[in-house]
Every structure is written in structure tokens, then in C-alpha cells.
Amino acid sequence: MTTAERNATDTFVQKLVDLKQKRFSGQLSLRDPLGHEWTLYLCLGRISYATGGTHPVRRWQRNLTAHCPEMDPRQPKLLSEFSEASSTAPEVYWEYQVLCTWLGQQRIARAQVVAMIRAIVAEVLLDITRAAQVTCEVKRDNALPTQIVLIDIEQALLEAEQAWQAWRAAKVADRSPNRAPVIKQPEQLQQQTSPTVYRVLKTLLDGQHTLRDISVQMKRDVVEVIRSLLPYIQAGLVELTNIPDLPAPISPPTSSPLPTPSPSGPLIACVDDSPVICQAMEGILTTAGYRFVAIQDSLRAIATLLARKPDLIFLDLVMPNTNGYEICGSLRKLSSFNNVPIVILTGNDGIVDRVRAKVVxxxxxxxxxxxxxxxxxxxxxxxxxxxxxxxxxSGH
Incomplete structure (x- = not known):
């Protein structure tokens, strides 16, 4: 993680710690450069719920399945209850109101709901921790009307940091747990696995369930799940794709969002050893319709760029083993890169760096x-x- 990323995370952490010390009640709204938004509900300086992000409905249903399996939100008889909850509470926390209703009716135990809320908060905090940059907005007097559990902020932040370190230690920091694995090369995958393993993979990797969804299905930690799939992903046999959120289970059910079309514009490369920076750049550029390739291994950068022939290159200035100056200078010596734009990325905006970058x-x-x-x-x-x-x- 770069200094700038760490500073952005520290700002978010400090904001939460300050709110704890002030025994704040209300909402903390957060947003990252990719447009993801999260809301943390606080009461007296503790977290009572969290929502938002990429898949708020999918997250809620996944954790409901894990902690309250007897309450299937797809049952038709529950739709009227969802509808009532959505009309009596702000839409942003309809899912919390449903839990309160079921708890009041003694249809689920408080321990189940507490475990579910803790799991949801942990997922949200991990996603915020993974974001390269977040902005915070405090909204007072918007606390939840009913408190089921109050979670200590510092303990929750510690657990989120530990989860992020485990993700990084598994060398999958550039892969999001909110992406869905899908088999891209079925014949080759079948040749490299046993019949039993292939049947399991074919069932699980249908492109409709995220890594987090699969971890609940398999009752395994999500880090274990992606680590087991990593060899197939690296070999190009399995691919991680973005999928939309589920429709909210209220009556009438809303239609699923249309799938986002695959980018078809110019190919943009980003050479940066930081997986968070690569992920942020991918989100920005693919959303705008560009194709994207991330290169985190600086020693293989030139070979990969020669193979992929991008139309523009973003190049990190400071990397292990080599640096952006050396890569840029080497590329400019190749005729195929004479006119390819190379934009230097760095957190150190100094005049010396600018001059040296121009020279190469x-x-x-x-x-x-x-x-x-x-x-x-x-x-x-x-x-x-x-x-x-x-x-x-170039002469004109």
C-alpha cells in the first residue's frame, strides 16, 4: 500500500475514532472515486449497522442464509413483510427494519441477528479499507430508531485491518471478493482436474455467485476460496467478472439491472506494483468504456506491453527492482512505442521528478x-x- 493510500485509510480510521470519543449518534456516509457509497449507522460512538457498496442486497441475503437459514427471503409469503418494512422505514435500511420485525415476532433469535449484523459490518469495513481513497460526510440525528447491537469501533477496525492483511498475505489483494468466478476454458480445466473436482467447480463457478457467496455455500473463509482458485485464475482457465446486485426482495420485485457491456475502447495499461492503484484505475477506465490491463510485476512490464500493445500507458515512478524512468526510457527506444502516450504516476509531485520524467x-x-x-x-x-x-x- 502506498503512502497516499495509507493516509487515505488513516483519515477514515481517525474519523471513526473521533466519532467514538464524541459518543456520536447518526450516520457516517463514505464515497470512493469509483462512485461506491457506504453508510455506517452509529449510536453513542458505536456501530449499529452498515450498508451500501457494490452488493448491499446480495450481502444481506448471503449473511441471512449463513446466520438465519430458516428465513428464506425468496419465499412468496415474506414479500408482503418486505413491502411493509420498505414503506415504514427509509429505503436505505429496509433490510435492518425486516430484521427488527422478525426479532420482535420472535421468529429469529437475537444471537442470530447480532452475528449477522457483525458479519455485514465486517464486510463493509473491509471493502472501505480496500478502497484507495474515501471521502467522509457526517449526518447527525439520523441514527437507527432501534438498536440491536452496538459494535466497538476500534475492535471492528482492527478486525477489518486483519482481514485486509490476510487478503494481502494470500497475494490476492488485486482481486475483489465481490467478483464472480466463471470457467473460461472448460476443456483445459477438465484435463487438469479430477472428475469430482471438475463437477464441483462447474457447479460453483457459474458466474452468478461472488467469491463471498461461494464462501458461504462452502462454509469456508473467502481467502481460502480464492487461494484455492488462484492457480486456475492465473492460468486463464477461470476468470473473475463483475456482476450486478440482486433486486431488493420487496413486492413487487424489481427487475435485475441490465449487465454492463464489456469495454471495447482503446486498451489502457497500468504498470504499478500497488494492487489497490491498479484496481482503482481499472474501475475508472473500464467504467468509461476503455479496455484495461494491469501489470504489477515491473520486471515483466516491457514484455507484457510488447505483447498487448496498449494505446496508452500509466507508469508508476517508484517500484521494486526497477523504476518508471528506466521502463519509460527503454520503451522509447522501441519503434512501436515512439508515439504511445506514457503518463507517469507518482505520489511525489516534485519538479526534479517532472524534469527527469520528461527527459526519458x-x-x-x-x-x-x-x-x-x-x-x-x-x-x-x-x-x-x-x-x-x-x-x-508527427511533423504536423
């Missing part, structure tokens, strides 16, 4: 952590310049 042939300079508008502006500008040179020649 960089096209531009961009600070970290990446901001959505800045990334898109520099991408559009340099792709336009590159296209002009291809059309009219």
Missing part, C-alpha cells in the same frame, strides 16, 4: 491516488493527440 520521454505526469476526472481527462487528451499523430504524422 514521458508524455505527462499524474499524482496519486488517482482521481476519476483527472485520469479521464489526461486519457482523452493524450489519446486524441496520439490519433492525430497517426493520421497526420
Amino acid at each position: 520521454g514521458s508524455s505527462d505526469f499524474l499524482g496519486k491516488p488517482p482521481e476519476v476526472e483527472a485520469v479521464l481527462e489526461v486519457t482523452r487528451r493524450h489519446l486524441a493527440k496520439s490519433q492525430y499523430k497517426k493520421t497526420f504524422g
Whole structure:
């Protein structure tokens, strides 16, 4: 994690610790550069619930299955209850109101609900911790009307940090637990596994369930799940894809969102040893319609770039084994990269770095952590310049 990423995380942590000391009651709303939004509900400086992010409904149903298996939200007889809850409580926490209703009716035990809420809060905090940058907004007097559990902020943050370290230790920090694995090469996968293992993988890896969903199905930690799949992912036999959230289980059920079309624009490469930076850049650029390739191994950067031939390259300045200056200089010596824009990424915005970057042939300079508008502006500008040179020649 870069210094800038750590500072962004520390800011979020300090904000929560300050709210604990002030015994704050209300909401803490958070947003990252990719547009993900989360809401933490606090009461007297403790966390009472959390929602938002990529898959709030999927997260709720997954943890309901894990901790309250007798309450299946897909049962038709429950839809009217969901509908009533959605009309009596703000939409953002309809799922919490349903839990309160069931708890009041003694249809589920308090221990089950407490375990479920703790698991949901842990997932949300891990996703926030994984974000490269978050902004915080405090909303007073918006606490939940009923408190089921109050979770100590510092203990919850410690557990989130431990979960993130476990994710990094497994060398999967660049992969999101909210992505769904799908088999891309079934014949090759079948050849490399036993018939029993292949049948299990074929059932689980249908592209409709995230790594977190599968971990609940298998009753295994999500880190174990992705670690077991990593060899197949690295071999290109299995791919992790983005999938939409489930529709909220209220009556009438809403239709599922249309799938996001695959990016088909120019190919953008990002050479950076930080998985968080690569993930942030991927989200920004693919959302805007660009294709994307992340390269975290600086020693293989030039070989990968030669193979993929990107239309623009974002290049980290400081990496282990080599640095952005050396890679940029080497690329400029190759005729195929003479006119490819190379934008240097760095958290150190110094005049010396800018001058040296220009000397080795960089096209531009961009600070970290990446901001959505800045990334898109520099991408559009340099792709336009590159296209002009291809059309009219560099002499015009």
C-alpha cells in the first residue's frame, strides 16, 4: 500500500475514532472515486449497522442464509413483510427494519441477528479499507430508531485491518471478493482436474455467485476460496467478472439491472506494483468504456506491453527492482512505442521528478491516488493527440 493510500485509510480510521470519543449518534456516509457509497449507522460512538457498496442486497441475503437459514427471503409469503418494512422505514435500511420485525415476532433469535449484523459490518469495513481513497460526510440525528447491537469501533477496525492483511498475505489483494468466478476454458480445466473436482467447480463457478457467496455455500473463509482458485485464475482457465446486485426482495420485485457491456475502447495499461492503484484505475477506465490491463510485476512490464500493445500507458515512478524512468526510457527506444502516450504516476509531485520524467520521454505526469476526472481527462487528451499523430504524422 502506498503512502497516499495509507493516509487515505488513516483519515477514515481517525474519523471513526473521533466519532467514538464524541459518543456520536447518526450516520457516517463514505464515497470512493469509483462512485461506491457506504453508510455506517452509529449510536453513542458505536456501530449499529452498515450498508451500501457494490452488493448491499446480495450481502444481506448471503449473511441471512449463513446466520438465519430458516428465513428464506425468496419465499412468496415474506414479500408482503418486505413491502411493509420498505414503506415504514427509509429505503436505505429496509433490510435492518425486516430484521427488527422478525426479532420482535420472535421468529429469529437475537444471537442470530447480532452475528449477522457483525458479519455485514465486517464486510463493509473491509471493502472501505480496500478502497484507495474515501471521502467522509457526517449526518447527525439520523441514527437507527432501534438498536440491536452496538459494535466497538476500534475492535471492528482492527478486525477489518486483519482481514485486509490476510487478503494481502494470500497475494490476492488485486482481486475483489465481490467478483464472480466463471470457467473460461472448460476443456483445459477438465484435463487438469479430477472428475469430482471438475463437477464441483462447474457447479460453483457459474458466474452468478461472488467469491463471498461461494464462501458461504462452502462454509469456508473467502481467502481460502480464492487461494484455492488462484492457480486456475492465473492460468486463464477461470476468470473473475463483475456482476450486478440482486433486486431488493420487496413486492413487487424489481427487475435485475441490465449487465454492463464489456469495454471495447482503446486498451489502457497500468504498470504499478500497488494492487489497490491498479484496481482503482481499472474501475475508472473500464467504467468509461476503455479496455484495461494491469501489470504489477515491473520486471515483466516491457514484455507484457510488447505483447498487448496498449494505446496508452500509466507508469508508476517508484517500484521494486526497477523504476518508471528506466521502463519509460527503454520503451522509447522501441519503434512501436515512439508515439504511445506514457503518463507517469507518482505520489511525489516534485519538479526534479517532472524534469527527469520528461527527459526519458514521458508524455505527462499524474499524482496519486488517482482521481476519476483527472485520469479521464489526461486519457482523452493524450489519446486524441496520439490519433492525430497517426493520421497526420508527427511533423504536423
